[in-house]
Amino acid sequence: MKNLVILGAGTAGTLMANYLNRKLPDDWKITVVDQDERHYYQPGFLFLPFGIYRPEQLVKDRKRFLPKRAEYVQSPIRLIDADNNKVELEDRTLPYDVLVIATGNRIAPEETEGMKGELWHKEVFDFYTFEGANALREKLKNWKGGTLVVHQTEMPIKCPVAPLEFAFLADWYFTKKGMRDKVEILFVTPLDGAFTKPKASQKLSYLLDKKGIKEVTNFDIEAVDNDKKLIRDYTGREVGFDLLVTVPTNLGQDVIEHSGLGDDMNYVPTDKETLQSLAYDNIFVIGDATNVPASKAGSVAHFEGEILIDNILAYINGKPFPEKFDGHANCFIETGFGKALLIDFNYYTEPLEGKFPLPVIGPLSLLKETRINHWGKMAFRWIYWHMILKAIPIPFVPARMSMRGKKID
Numbered sequence: 001m002k003n004l005v006i007l008g009a010g011t012a013g014t015l016m017a018n019y020l021n022r023k024l025p026d027d028w029k030i031t032v033v034d035q036d037e038r039h040y041y042q043p044g045f046l047f048l049p050f051g052i053y054r055p056e057q058l059v060k061d062r063k064r065f066l067p068k069r070a071e072y073v074q075s076p077i078r079l080i081d082a083d084n085n086k087v088e089l090e091d092r093t094l095p096y097d098v099l100v101i102a103t104g105n106r107i108a109p110e111e112t113e114g115m116k117g118e119l120w121h122k123e124v125f126d127f128y129t130f131e132g133a134n135a136l137r138e139k140l141k142n143w144k145g146g147t148l149v150v151h152q153t154e155m156p157i158k159c160p161v162a163p164l165e166f167a168f169l170a171d172w173y174f175t176k177k178g179m180r181d182k183v184e185i186l187f188v189t190p191l192d193g194a195f196t197k198p199k200a201s202q203k204l205s206y207l208l209d210k211k212g213i214k215e216v217t218n219f220d221i222e223a224v225d226n227d228k229k230l231i232r233d234y235t236g237r238e239v240g241f242d243l244l245v246t247v248p249t250n251l252g253q254d255v256i257e258h259s260g261l262g263d264d265m266n267y268v269p270t271d272k273e274t275l276q277s278l279a280y281d282n283i284f285v286i287g288d289a290t291n292v293p294a295s296k297a298g299s300v301a302h303f304e305g306e307i308l309i310d311n312i313l314a315y316i317n318g319k320p321f322p323e324k325f326d327g328h329a330n331c332f333i334e335t336g337f338g339k340a341l342l343i344d345f346n347y348y349t350e351p352l353e354g355k356f357p358l359p360v361i362g363p364l365s366l367l368k369e370t371r372i373n374h375w376g377k378m379a380f381r382w383i384y385w386h387m388i389l390k391a392i393p394i395p396f397v398p399a400r401m402s403m404r405g406k407k408i409d
């Protein structure tokens with residue numbers, strides 16, 4: 001029996017386990033390792049603070065989504081010993097012939113002076129963890145207003161549009177509560193605009209402006225001053241807050257660093273097209289754990305999975321890799337008041353206007369705020385639990401980006 005081990009049973013690890021269950025020959029054993037029993041629908045963390053989802057709607061038992069053929073081992077991963085093809089867990093060692101790393105990333109507020117200080121989860125919040133989003137939900141219920149600073153520390157972060165969505169939803173939420181005039185919303189970013197891609201950035205800056213949200217750009221944060229309730233950048237600029245909602249630095253997992261497999265942010269150097277580790281031929285990497293220059297998003301993990309399954313099968317059969325990942329990402333951007341934008345792009349093509357997934361009829365619109373896009377975003381939760389985790393391809397949405405329906409200038 002040969003061994004294929006998957007590290008991490010989040011979005012990417014779970015969908016790979018399901019693909020491999022269907023396609024890996026019977027003389028291979030599949031083992032999946034994760035440290036905790038709960039699977040979170042992370043895109044829902046955005047909605048939790050605003051009471052749009054309840055906490056219990058976002059958590060399910062991890063094992064429910066894994067195939068019976070796979071052995072699930074619940075344990076922290078201590079070390080990946082890639083030179084000797086084995087993984088050290090708390091109480092056992094797992095040998096492998098092929099390893100899939102899907103350990104995702106984590107927020108690291110401790111990387112910024114003062115961020116995880118005395119105001120943490122009192123007046124300084126994240127919404128990238130279940131705990132953070134829940135704590136913020138309690139805070140917003142009774143918050144009387146003031147200056148709300150929505151901030152992102154540095155790139156890359158997972159779901160790079162989420163901080164913008166938070167600012168848009170805050171505008172909607174305080175309007176709905178009849179207290180928008182009591183809240184000043186600032187969007188503070190290290191980028192020179194609202195987003196990394198110029199065309200989408202223009203559109204999103206326009207929307208921030210239209211909603212009365214002030215942008216503060218090129219802000220490289222040095223520290224959070226808990227006493228003065230302000231954030232300071234390296235040039236000495238200061239932005240005061242009554243409530244700070246920040247996306248801290250995102251880093252790959254510590255185990256990647258301890259195992260000597262990471263770059264300076266603990267992401268695994270990975271071939272951006274084949275998804276094979278650059279250091280070890282029998283290691284493949286998927287999802288947020290890679291250093292590939294695609295967005296860190298569930299949609300990306302889903303598209304990567306469709307490519308990676310064929311590449312792993314080719315590898316074990318000694319054949320050349322048949323598939324190349326093109327960096328395809330597809331993200332809804334919730335803009336508040338029941339509307340959303342949609343962007344679809346890859347390594348080579350930035351988000352364009354047009355219709356998606358079908359030309360002319362859509363029904364979704366690219367780079368344009370519509371109600372149908374909003375319903376697409378809300379439907380994503382169902383699609384996540386029932387299609388993405390089960391590795392079922394989404395009709396009309398291929399793994400590699402299609403130019404169908406897109407307007408070329």
Ligand SMILES: Cc1cc2nc3c(=O)[nH]c(=O)nc-3n(C[C@H](O)[C@H](O)[C@H](O)COP(=O)(O)OP(=O)(O)OC[C@H]3O[C@@H](n4cnc5c(N)ncnc54)[C@H](O)[C@@H]3O)c2cc1C
Nearest residue numbers: 008010011012035042043077103104159287288297298299
């Ligand atoms: C607020 C927010 C909004 C988002 N919105 C969207 C969206 O609208 N659309 C979208 O496509 N994506 C969105 N995302 C991003 C998406 O959730 C992630 O990109 C996706 O979950 C990545 O999958 P992954 O498998 O790589 O990592 P994860 O799903 O995070 O899984 C990693 C797994 O590895 C396990 N693990 C890590 N280290 C260890 C260890 N040492 N030992 C044992 N187990 C370990 C973890 O427990 C975890 O289960 C959002 C994320 C957030 C936080």
